Amino acid sequence: MNCATSTEILIFLSLWSLHFTVPAFAANSTFTHILLSCGTSGTFLDTVNNRTWVGDIDSQYISDEASQNSRIQDQYSLVPTVPFSTARIFTTNYTYKFPLSAGRYFLRLYFYPAKYSNYLAADSFFTAAAGLYTLLSNFSALITVNALNYTYLIREFSINVDSITLNLNFAPSTEHPNAFAFINGIEIVSSPEDIFSKSTAYNGDGTERIFSYDQGMAFQTMYRLNVGGQSLSPSKDSGNLYRSWHDDSNYTFGASFSVTLANDDNVTIEYPANMPQYIAPVSVYETARSMGPNSQFNLKHNLTWILTVDAGFYYLLRFHFCEIQYPMTKSNQRVFFIDINNQTAQTQFDVIAYSGGIGKPVYRDYVVLTVGSGQMDMWVALHPDLSTKTEYYDAILNGLEVFKMSMVENNLAGLNPVPIAQNTFDPNRANGKKSNKINAKIIGLAVGVPCAILLFCLLVFIFLSVTCKRQKKKEKESEDGKITDGTTVWTPLSLYGISNSQSDNSTKTNTTGTGIGMRMGSYNSPLPANLCRHFTFTEILTATKGFDESLVLGVGGFGKVYQGEIDNGLTKVAIKRANPLSEQGFREFQTEIEMLSKLRHRHLVSLIGYCEENNEMILVYDYMAHGTLRKHLYKSHSAPLTWNQRLEICIGAARGLHYLHTGAKHTVIHRDVKTTNILLDEKWVAKVSDFGLSKTGPTLDQTHVSTVVKGSIGYLDPEYFKRHQLTDKSDVYSFGVVLFEVLCARPVIINNLPKEEVNLAEWALFCQRKGVLEEIIDPYLRGKIAPQCFKKFAETAVKCLAEQGVERPTMGDVLWNLEFALQLQESAEESGSLIAGTTSGEETPLVHHGRKEMSDEPSTDTTTTSITASTVSMGGRSIGSVDSDGLTSSAVFSQLMNPKGR
Structure with missing residues (x-):
């Protein structure tokens, strides 16, 4: 037997060092760290992270079959660092086999799409699977990096291995001609079994319901953010997990709405006994982002992050908290809400109360379900809680992780992003016609350049002439409207990778792409351009x-x-x-x-x-040419709406709300239905508007959404107000108030009336019970409503105002009843039937609530309210005094017409 050469000994020692046994985690007796550089041989030092990679040719993880099923190609790489300088190409299915001990592991796949010999990156579409889990499907690394303006990608997964071997399979897509798969690097590192909590709170219902997942569930890391701090390389992670933590500034909604914090007071970070340090490194808890010291400003805004994710999956969100600045040393100093996708996941979150003191980290997990397909934006927002009368109206966050969960069919694969338009000429496909195209270009340039110069001169002359004429006007507009030369700019909104501007250490403005994922300067705009x-x-x-x-x-x-x-x-x-x-x-x-x-x-x-x-x-x-419905009911100089017009408008609004409740992909609760939020176009078609307070409805296994009470006084569902339990029947109640407002043509709240008449809903129900409802209708409608139509309309409105939500009709039932009422009205008009209400023109004393007498009376019906106090006045029933901190007056997203009289 021949003696081993020094090179063979070095390779053996390197491989042995990548797969060794040490006491690492209690649930896993072996610690494994594999760094495999694909498509090459030898060992390579990553000088950035001080880690050694080994070529897969020299490894035990690739078989002799690889020489037939894959090809090794050198790469002319713009990223010379390991493992991106080489790649392994697969034209048929191939599987890496990693002998591992049972347990949980982080699996990281490294991709740099480029031209490899005769293989074009545009042809690369493939599926990647780890055991039973589908990680990627019909995946195009080129489309992804172009959409995100990245140079390369790293995909991280957490998988559970319950056998002695992890099979990692790459399969070219059958949907594309010339498709192939490729991989630049593979990293596998042991992970603690309990790194994912087994008790997480669902967001959106306000309760601490336990979420139990299968121990074999897989996760994909979508985001791991060091909030308020700098990016942390794998070598700076805790627990030998080699995770990357990224700067969160690319994902915050506007830098002016937040400030970054650092541990300037030298607070000692002390992990609680029940929290292992591998959850997150100390560096994460030593920085944070907060809303800032201006409490009044903070009350008007949120601390918000917008994160693009794949729709149709469950996500686990892990929030990391630690108070690091004095004087935050006791409870009830900084208390806030946690909202995920406009659902309240946590109320009254107090970092000190949960962690036990300043400098003590704590983390909380929440699970959220997204619906639909393709990419969507996940909104994460923190907002001060007013109900506890805190010392500071502020919120804070130190770190945030977002993990996709393999809840359905062991699948983690999302769709490719929408491709960005590319130049139709591809020099890589020119082949034999290249010389002819070059000659054509030379001829075209010889003829076209002189013409282009002449045309350019002409355009410059015209431009200068127009500019001179408009200069004074532009200067005035710039002064009045603050015109700037800034243009729309976009930053990457996806899981981690390296942007082009980062990879080349350039600070230049990148203007070569379009759509999401663009970085231009330092300005961030994470809103959904798509x-x-x-x-x-x-x-x-x-x-x-x-x-x-x-x-x-x-x-x-x-x-x-x-x-x-x-x-x-x-x-x-x-x-x-x-x-x-x-x-x-x-x-x-x-x-x-x-x-x-x-x-x-x-x-x-x-x-x-x-x-x-x-x-x-x-x-x-x-x-909307005709403005709000309210504009045409009272306090208006326009002609009154006919009864038939009012019915048509109510039917249109009911159709819009019925669509929100049942026709969309998931239930949407408007939460602010009122006459100022029903607009009329040029053809008097009603359209529901103002979705600023809207909420996604409960899931199939839920009966309601628990959330802070918001809405408008006079329209607010009393059951929702009392229990903080929002359902689509809350919209039904508000719509019932709208129906009476349409019928009676008066504001829903008039404070200077007798107590029993202040609240329209209560006053109308009282009159209905007494049998005198027709006495308070709009005087203009006297003698113009068919009795049967009036009966059906009033009956529908009364049912909408039922005290208990379960007793109210659905919007579908309301819509049907209103359409039936219109048919009754039209039939009565054709037959000349008798009309409801007085016909003599005499008005009872109650009629002073109608149109003519309302022009100068005060109204609060446009007050959009965020109610966090325990007391408020609801019509004639006194529930205590109104708390100014819990009741803010505004008319958010309403009054699109008529600036006066409000």
């Missing part, structure tokens, strides 16, 4: 003529609404601009975009787009 149109601030200024006051349609709690024109004056729009001093805005702004961009219905107002440049929050809607 869901609706994005407007630049300059476009908004042009549309509104520099926010000309003569174009104001309405003024609400969110800000002013302007009439505008876009697309060179071809399209009229309503443009809503946030007032920086508004009590409301940020949460409603993000919810409006998220909801309306995904909902389309004839009876829902369409969101055209938005603008968030220069710290502005601007929404652009379809123009």
Whole structure:
């Protein structure tokens, strides 16, 4: 037997060092760390992370079959670091086999899509599976990096191995011609069995229900963020897990809404006895992001992150907290809500109370289900809790991890992002025709360059002439509207990878791509460009003529609404601009975009787009020529609506709400149904608007959504108010109030009336029980409503106002009853039947609540309220005094028309 050469001995020792046994975790007796550089031989030192990689040719994990089923290709790499300098190509199915002890492991796959010999990155589509788990399906690394503006990708998975071998399979896609698979590097590292909590709280119902998962469940790491701090390399992770922690600034919603914190007070980080240090390194808990010291500003905004994920999966979100600054040393100093996808996952979260003191880390896990397919934005928001009367209105977060869960068919594979348009000419495909194309180019340049120069000179002359004429006007608009030269900029919104600007250490502006995933300068804009149109601030200024006051349609709690024109004056729009001093805005702004961009219905107002440049929050809607329903009921100089018009409008609004409850992919509860949120277009078609307070409804195994009470006084469901349990029947109650408002043409709250008449809903129910409801209807309608129609309409409204939600009809039932009432009205008009109400023109004393007498009476029906106090006045029933801290007055996303009289 021949003696081993020194090279063979070195390779053997390197392989042995990658798979060794040490006492690491209690649940796993062996510690494994494999670093495999694919498509090469020898050992390679990663000088950045000080780790040694071994070529897979020299490993025990690849068989002789590899020489036939895969090809080793050198790569002309823009990323010379290991393992991206080489790759292994698979033209047929191939499986790596890793002998491992039973237990949980982190599996990391490294991809750099590039041209490998004759294999083009555009042809690479493949599936990757680890044992029973599908990790990637029809995956294109090229499409992904282009969409995200990354150079390379790292996909991390946590899998449980219950046998002696982990089989990692790569299979070219059968859906694409010339498809092949490739891999640059494979990393496997032992993980603690209990790294994922077995007791996590569902978000959205406010309870601490236990979520139990199969021990064999797999996870994909979508995000691991060191909130408020710098990125941490694998060598700086705790527990020998070699995780990467990334800077969260690319995912925050506007830098002006938060500040970063560091452990400047030298607080000692002490892990509790029941929390192992491998959960997160000390560096994560030594930095944080908070809302800042301005409590009044904080009350108007959220601390928000927007994270792009694959829809249709369950996700586990892990929040890391640690108070690191004095004077945060006791409970009830900083208490806040945790919202996930506009659902309240946690109320009254107090870091000190949960952790036990300053400098003590704590983490909490929540599980959320996303619906649909493709990519979606997951919104994570923190907001101060007013109910506990805290010392500081603020919120804080130190770290955030998001894991996709293999809940369905052991699958973790999402869809590829939407491809970005590329140049149609591909020099890699030129082959034999290359010389002909080059000659054609030379001829084209010889002829075209002189013509281009002449054309350029002509265009410059025209441009300078036009510029001189408009210069003074632009300067004025710039001064009034704060025009800047900034353009829309996008940052990566996906799981971790390296952006082009990061990989080459460049700080230059990248303007070569479009769509999401673009980095331009340091400005961050994580809003969903793929869901609706994005407007630049300059476009908004042009549309509104520099926010000309003569174009104001309405003024609400969110800000002013302007009439505008876009697309060179071809399209009229309503443009809503946030007032920086508004009590409301940020949460409603993000919810409006998220909801309306995904909902389309004839009876829902369409969101055209938005603008968030220069710290502005601007929404652009379809123009509603006839404004709000309320405008045509009272306090108006316009002609009163006929009864048939009112019925048609109510039917249209009911259709819109019925669609929200049953027609969308998941139930949407509007939560702020009122006459100012029902708009009328040029054909008097009713459209439901203002989704700033909307909530996703309960899942199939839930009966309600537990959340902070929000809505408008007078329209608020009393059951929701008392129990904080939101259902679609809450919208039904509010719509019942709208029906009586339409019938009686008076505000829902009039404080200067006798106690029993203050609240329209209670007053109408009282009159209905007494049999005198017809005496308080709009005087204009006297003698114009068919008795049977009146009966059916009133009966429907009364049922909507039932005290218990289960006793109320569904919106589908309400819609059917209203359509039937309209048929009764039309039939009566054709036959000349008798009419409900007095016909002599005499008015009873109760009629003073009608149209003519209401022009100067105060109203609070447009007050959108966030109620966190335990006392409030609901109509004639006194429930205590109104707490000013818990009751904020605004009319968020309403009053698109008529700026006066509100």
